[in-house]
Amino acid sequence: FGLTDIIDDARFFAKMNQEKCTYDVTIFLTLHPESADFELILDERPIPWTEALADWRKQLNIPVQKFPAGAWKPVFCTWYAVHAAVTQDWVEKNAEIASELGFGTLIIDDGWCFDVMKRVSPQTIPDWYEWIGDWNLSTKKFPDFVNHRNRVQAMGMKYMLWVAPFLVGAKSEFKKQYPDCFKPEYKEGEYTIDSRKKDALAAQLAKMKHVMHDYGLDGLKVDFIDYIYPNTEESEGREVMAFVRELAKVIRAEKADALIEFRQCYATPGMAPYGTQFRAGDVPFDFIDNFQRISQIRISMGDGIPVHADPVYWHPQESPMNISRHMIASLGGVPMLSMDLLAVSETEKKIIRRWLKFYEEHLETFCFGHWKVVHHQSNTAYMSVTGKGESIVILLDPARLNEAVKDLKGTVTVLNLSEYNLELAGAETSDGEGKAGKAGIIVPGGAGVRK
Structure with a gap:
């Protein structure tokens, strides 16, 4: 239907x-x-x-969109790595490493607009968003923001900040200024704005303009648009879409090629004209679920869309094989990472660099090739993308290997997301670090190339 x-x-x-x-x-x-x-x-x-x-x-007859080049660049995000315990010094040191590894965009996630230093835990989450809604930079965390931002941009990285224009923190000045602008339900320190309150929506749009203009950004990560749920009895769908359209105009008026990230719950065909990248929902530690969610957005939105992985985030004691599988799963979309790069090992950096280099080498195919998503029951068995003279297969279900490659022409690269060795006759193989392997045997977290 x-x-x-x-x-x-x-x-x-x-x-x-x-x-x-x-x-x-x-x-x-x-x-x-x-x-x-x-x-x-x-x-x-x-x-x-x-x-x-x-x-x-x-x-639906939605016009084909042309997305800015920055939308296809791998992203380093602060969220899982540090949550709201974010500082200018930490960001800058991580950005330097990230740019060397191959990342082209930096997202400062939640935590930049209030002074409290905290991490997500059962103890902190009940009132987490209590300061949200004013969207003024914390000078305690970022004492020299303009020069800091300039240095990061000079590294070749786009600079984005997280915003959630529909959230009204219980301790925000915005709540005091617009005391009747929100719905009664109280969640994790915040209320949700009532989209029928035009003055409050206009004030939030003005704040989004302020964030883009006054902080000299390359774009915004726009979160929690889905907190205003579809409701056939008290419909707000048209009000929400009107806000999204105006928000995109406001952002692009400040920077024509601005980056605008939307999350999975509102990564739909109708949102393509207003966003530039569409990210999988939150799945820390779980590369298989990340792969599934990326595939869901691809099925919904089609080819030529910058579908972004949720930030790759693994346990400090994770094995190199599984770290490589994390990175392979992210290649179903534009790779995104959120690790403390000051703490990762040289082996971890090798794996990250190896897969970001692979992404860059095959960028044309990843961006503009034709994607195929194949399911087994409710799970994604594999995804493949075919471009000019080559195909890339990301295989989760080892039983589907022959099916996945049988009709592919030209150079075929199989990335092994499964936990089993794969046998691909005639393939040159390598492991997650890029070290050559036994011909025809693709280890978990490795790759095989058949020409």
């Missing part, structure tokens, strides 16, 4: 009818005076559901 109205709030219910051996499906859609004509699509063709989804996406 699919609707071509992707603005108005909708809800699909499917209830099992055991008597008839069917599902009873009910679709609710909230219409407005400005709602355009739309289609309800029922696709009964015996084809993979991924193909049906791609055909639905074509029906």
